[in-house]
Amino acid sequence: MINEQYPKLYFYRRLVQSKLFIDTHFAEKIDLNNIADEAYFSKFHFIRTFKNIYQKTPHQYLIFVRIEKAMELLKTGMPVSEVCYAVGFASLSSFSGLFKRTVGLTPIAYSDRHQKIKTQIGESPLTFIPGCFAERNGWLKK
Numbered sequence: 586m587i588n589e590q591y592p593k594l595y596f597y598r599r600l601v602q603s604k605l606f607i608d609t610h611f612a613e614k615i616d617l618n619n620i621a622d623e624a625y626f627s628k629f630h631f632i633r634t635f636k637n638i639y640q641k642t643p644h645q646y647l648i649f650v651r652i653e654k655a656m657e658l659l660k661t662g663m664p665v666s667e668v669c670y671a672v673g674f675a676s677l678s679s680f681s682g683l684f685k686r687t688v689g690l691t692p693i694a695y696s697d698r699h700q701k702i703k704t705q706i707g708e709s710p711l712t713f714i715p716g717c718f719a720e721r722n723g724w725l726k727k
Contacts, residue, residue, distance in 0.1 A: 603620050607620060611651050611672065613673060648683065652684060
């Protein structure tokens with residue numbers, strides 16, 4: 586009897602489906618069992634396969650997605666505590682520590698930096714446009 590295997594494409598689709606599950610449900614309380622169930626793999630095989638494809642474990646990828654979304658929300662001026670809970674963290678201190686280790690700035694410093702940049706753009710927008718581009722369009726005074 587010949588042992589038939591599923592084509593690789595089928596396995597890749599299931600992995601992509603689990604990645605999309607993380608992308609969609611990052612703010613919810615999800616764990617490895619939820620994600621592995623989405624791919625229909627045992628959790629140990631799933632971790633190994635996911636890391637082989639995406640270069641991160643599912644948990645590392647979940648944290649990456651949450652931090653990326655937090656950065657987007659902080660740029661809008663949303664308060665840090667709201668951002669923390671909006672992206673799925675349960676503790677403000679763990680969020681702040683992880684954010685600082687990942688980004689290099691505390692969430693408050695990151696938010697302040699982007700608010701200052703927004704203010705500067707509003708006050709003098711030409712300083713954020715390359716001089717050659719501004720000159721070509723006649724925006725610079727001669």
